[in-house]
Amino acid sequence: MNGLSALDRFLHTDPEDVGCGQAMELLHLYAELAATNAEAAAERYRGVAAHLRDCGPCKEDLEGLLAAMTEPRP
Amino acid sequence: MAVVRVRYVMPADPTTLDDGLDASSRLDPESAEWVRALTGSGAEREAAVVRLHELLLRVARGEVRRRSGLLRVDGPELDDLAHQAAADALLAITSKIGQFRGESRFSTWAYKFVIFEVSSKIGRHFWRRPQVPLEAEDWERLPDRFGLDPARESEWRELITALRRAVETELTDRQRQVFVEIVLNGVPLDALVARLGSNRNAVYKIMFDARRKLRTALAAHGYPHVNTSEQR
Ligand SMILES: [Zn+2]
Numbered sequence: 392m393n394g395l396s397a398l399d400r401f402l403h404t405d406p407e408d409v410g411c412g413q414a415m416e417l418l419h420l421y422a423e424l425a426a427t428n429a430e431a432a433a434e435r436y437r438g439v440a441a442h443l444r445d446c447g448p449c450k451e452d453l454e455g456l457l458a459a460m461t462e463p464r465p
Numbered sequence: 466m467a468v469v470r471v472r473y474v475m476p477a478d479p480t481t482l483d484d485g486l487d488a489s490s491r492l493d494p495e496s497a498e499w500v501r502a503l504t505g506s507g508a509e510r511e512a513a514v515v516r517l518h519e520l521l522l523r524v525a526r527g528e529v530r531r532r533s534g535l536l537r538v539d540g541p542e543l544d545d546l547a548h549q550a551a552a553d554a555l556l557a558i559t560s561k562i563g564q565f566r567g568e569s570r571f572s573t574w575a576y577k578f579v580i581f582e583v584s585s586k587i588g589r590h591f592w593r594r595p596q597v598p599l600e601a602e603d604w605e606r607l608p609d610r611f612g613l614d615p616a617r618e619s620e621w622r623e624l625i626t627a628l629r630r631a632v633e634t635e636l637t638d639r640q641r642q643v644f645v646e647i648v649l650n651g652v653p654l655d656a657l658v659a660r661l662g663s664n665r666n667a668v669y670k671i672m673f674d675a676r677r678k679l680r681t682a683l684a685a686h687g688y689p690h691v692n693t694s695e696q697r
Contacts, residue, residue: 397611398628401648402680404673412666419569419577446669448584448654451532455580458531459524460573 405445409438414449422456496571503562514559520572521558521579522551528583546590550582557582588655602645604629610648624688631682632675640675643668 414421421439425432433440443450492500502513525547533543557578565574604625613621632644646652652660658668 398613398624401611402676402683404677404680408673410666410673411669412664415577415581415665419573422577423569423573446654448665452577452580452584455528455531455583456573456576459527459576459580462524462527 403445405441407438407441408445409442411442411446411449414439414442414446415452418449418453418456422453422460425453426457426460492567493570496567499571499575500562500565500567503559514555517558517575518551518555521554521575522547524576524579525550525554525583528580529587532583532587542590546583546586550579550586554579554582584655585659588653588657589659591653591656592660603649606649606651610651624683627683627686627688628679631679635678635682636675640671640678643671644675644679647672 417436417439421432421436421443424435443453499513499517502509503517504510505513526544529543529547529550554575558575565571607625607628608615608618608621613625632641636644643657646657647654654665654668654672657663658665661668
């Protein structure tokens with residue numbers, strides 16, 4: 392059942408999750424690596440990757456940062 | 466070059482990075498130019514600040530536009546939000562430029578500030594929208610939040626009742642408050658951060674601890690849908 396697995400997913404906590412503070416601290420480094428190799432970024436910053444899987448706001452920030460990095464500049 | 470190797474073998478802990486080395490020697494030319502100009506003085510610095518502001522404003526506008534689907538905000542308001550985010554990011558960047566270690570391009574480091582400012586402004590903006598008054602704790606909304614099918618209520622009713630009981634008995638007042646706001650009332654995390662005058666890390670941690678406690682409590686009551694394994 393989808394709903395129950397959504398609830399299960401929501402309640403699940405990853406012990407590797409570093410929290411927003413550290414994820415935000417490292418987000419620019421994560422983004423630069425992720426821009427060319429998402430898997431390498433997740434591997435090198437495991438705790439950040441774990442956090443980004445569970446934290447909507449930090450994940451949104453990463454997406455914003457990646458979008459800004461790839462936007463052509465004048 | 467030894468400096469480069471030091472940079473790339475270090476894992477996630479930024480505090481152990483090579484502080485003593487001259488950052489400018491390992492910057493790409495564009496980043497080095499930004500740092501040089503912004504830490505300089507006079508007309509050249511002013512010109513760099515103006516250039517940086519333009520860049521930040523463009524990123525802020527792009528980001529606000531990217532997120533505008535989630536926001537019930539119109540054009541001028543969005544642009545105002547982008548201007549505020551760019552101005553605050555500019556202040557943060559110019560005051561923290563000494564902390565830029567050259568581990569990334571300067572632009573990536575700088576964009577991070579403006580993205581964070583956009584998030585924070587959007588969080589604050591949430592409360593300026595007309596609010597639908599909510600009951601303090603409306604548990605009837607919970608099934609909908611998790612997409613539970615009303616037609617199959619018999620399958621989840623008991624679990625939801627147990628979850629509610631766990632929220633009431635296992636959580637601290639603060640954890641319960643954050644759970645109710647985020648899960649039942651659907652308040653975005655950054656909006657709650659703004660209202661509590663807190664920070665994202667602290668509110669996330671409260672919610673993290675609450676999630677862990679609730680999962681443990683449900684598992685202790687033998688709910689099979691809630692798997693206690695940490696493996697996914
Ligand atoms: Zn986060």
